[in-house]
Amino acid sequence: MSLADLEGAQNxxxxxxxxxPTLRDYWALLKPRxxxxxxxxxxxxxxxxxxxxxxxxxxxxxxxxxxxxGASGALNMWWDADIDQVMERTKRRPVPAGRxxxxxxxxxxxxxxxxxxxxxALFANPLAGALLGFTIFYYVVIYSMWLKRRTxxxxxxxxxxxxxxxxxxxxxxxxxxxxxxxLMFGLIFLWTPPHSWALALFRNEDYGRAGxxxxxxxxxxxxxxxxxxxxxxxxxxxVAALAFSPIGGVIYGAVAAVSSAWFLxxxxxxxGRAAEVAQADRYLAEKRFFGVSIIYxxxxxxxxxxxxxxxxL
Amino acid sequence: MxxxxxxxxxxxxxxxxxxxxxxxxxxxxxxxxxxIVKLGVNVTSPFAENFxxxxxxxxxxxxxxxxxxxxxxxxxxxxxxxxxxxEGAPK
Numbered sequence: 001m002s003l004a005d006l007e008g009a010q011n012x013x014x015x016x017x018x019x020x021p022t023l024r025d026y027w028a029l030l031k032p033r034x035x036x037x038x039x040x041x042x043x044x045x046x047x048x049x050x051x052x053x054x055x056x057x058x059x060x061x062x063x064x065x066x067x068x069x070g071a072s073g074a075l076n077m078w079w080d081a082d083i084d085q086v087m088e089r090t091k092r093r094p095v096p097a098g099r100x101x102x103x104x105x106x107x108x109x110x111x112x113x114x115x116x117x118x119x120x121a122l123f124a125n126p127l128a129g130a131l132l133g134f135t136i137f138y139y140v141v142i143y144s145m146w147l148k149r150r151t152x153x154x155x156x157x158x159x160x161x162x163x164x165x166x167x168x169x170x171x172x173x174x175x176x177x178x179x180x181x182x183l184m185f186g187l188i189f190l191w192t193p194p195h196s197w198a199l200a201l202f203r204n205e206d207y208g209r210a211g212x213x214x215x216x217x218x219x220x221x222x223x224x225x226x227x228x229x230x231x232x233x234x235x236x237x238x239v240a241a242l243a244f245s246p247i248g249g250v251i252y253g254a255v256a257a258v259s260s261a262w263f264l265x266x267x268x269x270x271x272g273r274a275a276e277v278a279q280a281d282r283y284l285a286e287k288r289f290f291g292v293s294i295i296y297x298x299x300x301x302x303x304x305x306x307x308x309x310x311x312x313l
Numbered sequence: 314m315x316x317x318x319x320x321x322x323x324x325x326x327x328x329x330x331x332x333x334x335x336x337x338x339x340x341x342x343x344x345x346x347x348x349i350v351k352l353g354v355n356v357t358s359p360f361a362e363n364f365x366x367x368x369x370x371x372x373x374x375x376x377x378x379x380x381x382x383x384x385x386x387x388x389x390x391x392x393x394x395x396x397x398x399x400e401g402a403p404k
Contacts, residue, residue, distance in 0.1 A: 020325050023332055056350045060343055115340075123347050 021104070025094040029077055029105055030070030037297075038069035038165045041188065044301045045169025045181055048247040048308045053173055057123055061172045064120035065165060067112050068132045072161070074109030075140045078102050080148075083210035089203060109140075124172040131171055135164040149211065152218035159192030160185075166301075180247045186238035187300065194228040194235070194267055195293040201225075201270070202283035202290075221278075225271045228289075232267030236260055239300065247304055255303035263296040 042065045046058055053061070077084065077095050081102050084090035094100040100108075113136050121129025143158030151157075163185045170181035200207055200214035201224060207214045216224040239260055243253040266289040273285060392399045 020322055021329075022325050023328050026329075026332075054350050056346055060347050063343075119344075122344075 021100045025099045028094050029074040031073030034073055035066055035069045039066050041301055042165040042169035044305050045166030046173045048304050049170045049173035051174055061124040064116045065168055068116035068136055071109045071112035072136050072139045074105050076144045078105040079144045087206045087210050089206055125175045128168055128171045131168050135161055152213045152215045155196040156193050160189055163188035180245050183238045183242050190231055190235040191297055194231045197224050197228050198286050198290040201286045221275045228267050229271035232264050249307040252303040252307050255299055259296050259299045266292045
């Protein structure tokens with residue numbers, strides 16, 4: 001390493017200590033990967049609805065949902081800055097790394113929350129705005145502030161926050177609820193625990209260090225593995241129901257059948273492994289299942305999107 | 314080193330100010346566009362109906378052959394209702 005390299009590194013550390021964030025830091029506050037999943041599921045909910053708003057209004061509304069999701073992420077990063085600092089997975093985030101001050105993250109999140117909810121209520125309808133506001137409240141207050149550090153059922157109840165976006169998309173289009181968005185809600189609600197517990201299995205030490213009572217930490221790996229199997233079976237109910245709903249169809253049914261089998265096989269494999277075996281291969285099956293769960297959800301919603309597209313032809 | 318650090322700080326603040334400004338501008342444009350969409354396209358041209366009528370008869374179809382509701386009232390009819398409005402108009 002040359003002298004210039006050393007000086008550059010010192011400068012970067014000094015700049016990081018100033019709390020003067022870059023645009024990339026603000027972007028990171030929004031949790032872009034979570035935001036992209038929210039945008040996708042909200043779009044599917046909107047497109048799958050029987051009525052479609054004007055494309056401009058649809059785009060503007062989805063933008064509001066995206067901003068609302070980003071606001072939730074920023075507020076979560078503000079609140080969880082202390083535990084993010086001790087977790088390997090999250091210590092490089094802008095707030096624990098010192099690039100953004102907690103107060104700034106809070107102000108950023110609150111400002112975006114108010115703007116996104118107000119604009120969605122104006123662009124689409126008040127019910128959609130209210131639902132977005134409730135989603136943000138649910139994720140920040142109910143999950144992050146209340147449940148996450150208190151109970152091993154945190155992700156079961158708190159995971160509902162991730163299940164609201166397709167409902168919001170539906171309400172943007174129709175202004176009301178129906179059984180179909182509730183099925184989409186149920187799908188994500190029941191998918192979230194096995195997805196999150198797979199992550200918690202191979203990040204058990206991290207969560208333990210932070211004092212977050214994820215199921216593998218609080219009740220042990222064997223209990224968590226059993227419940228991963230149970231929820232993998234439970235999620236089949238809304239998946240199957242959607243196939244016979246007005247927004248389902250043959251394509252969705254075929255995709256759901258194949259991908260659900262793949263998901264179930266992965267869950268069964270993870271559910272039956274001994275801790276020693278998992279540790280020996282560094283939780284390879286658990287990491288694979290975590291990836292499979294993401295692809296599974298994506299395939300199901302992509303199939304719903306395809307069905308909506310075919311209905312429009 | 315201090316000079317380089319100050320320059321970096323100014324760059325970051327400048328970038329942030331530009332981002333805020335562009336975001337606000339985009340927000341204004343978005344609200345304007347959505348308002349236009351919600352009110353309907355014709356709201357941007359208040360004389361659209363007259364323009365459409367004019368386009369319809371641009372081959373100068375005689376007034377006698379146009380539907381009654383699309384013909385402007387005669388000067389005499391206006392004079393009967395509002396004499397002051399026709400002051401100075403030819404008889």
